[in-house]
Amino acid sequence: MMLPLLSVLLAAAPGGDLVAIRVKRAETVAHGVIEHALILVEDGKIIEIGEDLPVERGIPVLERPDWVATPGLIDAHTRIGLDRAPGRAFEPQARPNVEIDPKSENWAELLELGVTTLGIYPDGSGIPGQAIVLQPHGDTLAEMLVAEPAYLKIFLQSNASSKKALRDAFQKVDEYQDKVTKEREKWDKEQEKKKKPAKAPAKKEDEKKEEPPKEEKKAGTAAESALGQDDKKDDKKDEKKSEASGFVPPVPDEKVKPFFDLRQKTLTAMMSIRKAADYLHLLDVIEGEKDMQWFLQFGLFDDIDMYEVVAKIGEKKLLVVTVPEITLQTNSLRERNIPAELVKAGARLALLPRSDSMAGFKDWLPDVGRLIGQGLSREAALSAVTLEPARALGLEKRLGSLEKDKDANIVFWSGDPFEPSSKVEAVMLGGEFVVGDVK
Numbered sequence: 001m002m003l004p005l006l007s008v009l010l011a012a013a014p015g016g017d018l019v020a021i022r023v024k025r026a027e028t029v030a031h032g033v034i035e036h037a038l039i040l041v042e043d044g045k046i047i048e049i050g051e052d053l054p055v056e057r058g059i060p061v062l063e064r065p066d067w068v069a070t071p072g073l074i075d076a077h078t079r080i081g082l083d084r085a086p087g088r089a090f091e092p093q094a095r096p097n098v099e100i101d102p103k104s105e106n107w108a109e110l111l112e113l114g115v116t117t118l119g120i121y122p123d124g125s126g127i128p129g130q131a132i133v134l135q136p137h138g139d140t141l142a143e144m145l146v147a148e149p150a151y152l153k154i155f156l157q158s159n160a161s162s163k164k165a166l167r168d169a170f171q172k173v174d175e176y177q178d179k180v181t182k183e184r185e186k187w188d189k190e191q192e193k194k195k196k197p198a199k200a201p202a203k204k205e206d207e208k209k210e211e212p213p214k215e216e217k218k219a220g221t222a223a224e225s226a227l228g229q230d231d232k233k234d235d236k237k238d239e240k241k242s243e244a245s246g247f248v249p250p251v252p253d254e255k256v257k258p259f260f261d262l263r264q265k266t267l268t269a270m271m272s273i274r275k276a277a278d279y280l281h282l283l284d285v286i287e288g289e290k291d292m293q294w295f296l297q298f299g300l301f302d303d304i305d306m307y308e309v310v311a312k313i314g315e316k317k318l319l320v321v322t323v324p325e326i327t328l329q330t331n332s333l334r335e336r337n338i339p340a341e342l343v344k345a346g347a348r349l350a351l352l353p354r355s356d357s358m359a360g361f362k363d364w365l366p367d368v369g370r371l372i373g374q375g376l377s378r379e380a381a382l383s384a385v386t387l388e389p390a391r392a393l394g395l396e397k398r399l400g401s402l403e404k405d406k407d408a409n410i411v412f413w414s415g416d417p418f419e420p421s422s423k424v425e426a427v428m429l430g431g432e433f434v435v436g437d438v439k
Helices: 002-012 106-112 160-195 205-209 222-245 257-263 276-285 306-315 338-345 358-362 364-373 378-384 387-392
Strands: 019-027 033-042 045-051 062-071 073-078 115-120 132-134 145-147 152-155 269-272 294-297 319-322 348-351 410-413 424-429 432-435
Touching: 062 424, 073 387, 106 115, 106 358, 106 424, 106 432, 115 387, 152 257, 160 257, 160 276, 276 306, 306 338, 319 338, 319 387, 338 348, 338 378, 348 364, 348 378, 348 387, 358 364, 364 378, 378 387
Parallel strands: 019 062, 073 115, 152 269, 269 294, 294 319, 319 348
Antiparallel strands: 019 033, 033 045, 062 410, 115 132, 132 145, 410 424, 424 432
């Protein structure tokens, strides 16, 4: 069934915006590896991908038999090139848009490293705000912006003040929802009153007797008749419009709305913690928020004790955002590959560069390669820099894998992307080559 459909697609757009690239191998992430893959791109989307697919005569094909294709790399948690803003403690409505400089040289350097998507978050402690999603390409912020917001960043520590701040935020949501309920009840009562017909006053006997005889209805002009009918129609339209408009709830305070959105599942929370005890306290705080969607983020350093809660994290199938680091177990010389342990326990893994700097991005894939050498599966490693960070940003339906109907954000490598000797040959962003001399 695929081959006739493919012929139709190719025949329908000869030349046009259709791009066909044949490569040595395509690592799709979602559906494994495709050898001798042909990737068809049109209007910024992948319209087909498969092994040794035929091409209609006359359709130009970019033949690159030595290239390896992967989805574009995604960093879900970065402030690359931005200044620190440690003073922000509780600004859940804040976003980093005003901090972005589209003219920064960092964007071109990131593209050359194969990075096609970034989750930029507001800096600060406590609950500093909401992240946005950018592509490192464009003359203006509007051109760079992929989506917003991505997630609400929340630092949760195992202390009373940190837990109280989060509990108080959801308490404000409770108060807002109570207000909405009362306003709705008031509105419903007003609507009921409007629907009840008004009672006509009873006429006295004398008034009935003296009531003058009814005059015959005079025929008005056609214009007067039409005007009267139009007035009635307008009145009915206004009534229907008023009824259709329905109840309009009061607008929540800007610092309450993000937590309301968490409950409505229109926003996700990134819960940043530092140690195993923080995780246990986090579960205690959000125990009553059953519907809230959230994932974890933490750094890795020697003596960190997160291995103690790896099994609990795995049981919940949580997404964890961390760095490609081998650590030492507390008070010992035993090495721990916590990222690999998380995957084996059942968690989802998204990996960031070890440092939020250009040097960190340059070492990103070699660092992940070292985790592979010490127990992390290659499939999980590739997913950890593509599909899983896309999931953290809420964009897994658009980005993170090479599949039909997904955005054509593709990196073409000279070899295995985790080998230090491999380099980026070309980068396609939204169906257009933005890196590499491709002809």
